[in-house]
Amino acid sequence: MKKIEVTTSASIFDNISQLSSDDQLLMEKAVEARKKAYAPYSKFSVGCALLLDNGKIILGNNQESAAYPSGMCAERVAIWKAGSEFPNMVVKKIAITAASSQTEVNKPVGPCGACRQTLSEYEINQKEPIEILFMGEVGQIIKTESLLSLLPFSFDSSYL
Numbered sequence: 723m724k725k726i727e728v729t730t731s732a733s734i735f736d737n738i739s740q741l742s743s744d745d746q747l748l749m750e751k752a753v754e755a756r757k758k759a760y761a762p763y764s765k766f767s768v769g770c771a772l773l774l775d776n777g778k779i780i781l782g783n784n785q786e787s788a789a790y791p792s793g794m795c796a797e798r799v800a801i802w803k804a805g806s807e808f809p810n811m812v813v814k815k816i817a818i819t820a821a822s823s824q825t826e827v828n829k830p831v832g833p834c835g836a837c838r839q840t841l842s843e844y845e846i847n848q849k850e851p852i853e854i855l856f857m858g859e860v861g862q863i864i865k866t867e868s869l870l871s872l873l874p875f876s877f878d879s880s881y882l
């Protein structure tokens with residue numbers, strides 16, 4: 723038996739003004755997207771902004787439904803919107819923010835497992851890391867240099 727270490731490194735910023743101007747702009751776009759979320763059931767709104775290598779910014783937010791499990795997360799709304807419009811795109815960065823009408827979300831909200839899995843497919847295909855930035859409504863922002871660093875031992879098409 724042998725033990726291995728799996729490590730993830732991340733940068734932590736105290737607020738949005740500490741980000742580079744590109745990252746700040748992308749996070750502001752994610753906030754705009756968050757404000758348009760359709761989340762009447764969870765009251766938890768998530769916004770996502772993707773920066774593509776053609777300079778376009780694609781927005782997404784969570785979309786819920788009275789049949790609760792039938793909703794969709796902001797990140798997958800955004801990546802599928804981007805993938806459907808720009809099939810050969812390269813995603814450079816993803817900014818995510820979440821807020822609730824019931825409580826102040828003051829810690830960074832990372833993408834859920836299903837979104838990490840979905841996003842990993844794009845990072846693998848494009849052979850370039852996707853930077854991920856995430857925050858709550860207020861407070862610190864976490865930035866990682868790649869999506870796969872958030873998903874060790876992940877499943878991919880090589881198993882099929």
Ligand code: THU
Pocket residue numbers: 761764766767768783784785786793794795796797832833834837
């Ligand atoms: N949600 C997202 O949009 N992204 C995530 O990564 C986690 C959760 C949404 C789904 C649902 O509409 C609400 O947040 C509460 O789970």
